[in-house]
Amino acid sequence: MCVGGFPTNVIFGEDMLTAARLLLAGYKVAYVAEACVYHSHSYTMVQEFKRYFDIGVLHCREPWLLDEFGQATGEGKRFVLSELRYLQEQDAWQIPSALVRTGIKFLGYRLGRMEARFTPNIKRQLSMHPRFWT
DSSP: OOOOSOOSSOSSOHHHHHHHHHHHTTOOOOOOTTOOOOOOOOOOHHHHHHHHHHHHHHHHHOHHHHHHHOOOHHHHHHHHHHHHHHHHHHOGGGHHHHHHHHHHHHHHHHHHHTGGGSOHHHHHHHOSOGGGGO
């Protein structure tokens, strides 16, 4: 069960929503190889769980994103396998941590997709943005 509609605020992914709406309105997205962007997060496992809970909430509340642009089912599996191959060659000791993190992300996302079943207090505890739920 998801809450639908066109919200005035979102918990996560406002850049994704904006790009998706622009694409649907006929604009184009271009890849610029010369562009330099540095973007990084050093999340703990708990923070990653909460981030993916919020992504699940976004996809629950904005189902048109997945309807219009598809799901990442095959890509997610390919990414995990690619990561594991890289770690096997570069730093095999990191494989258990990578597997645990992948499981945590998956669990957070799945619970986020079911957010309508939780009380606001539970959502505040699961979310990276607890004030969103007040």
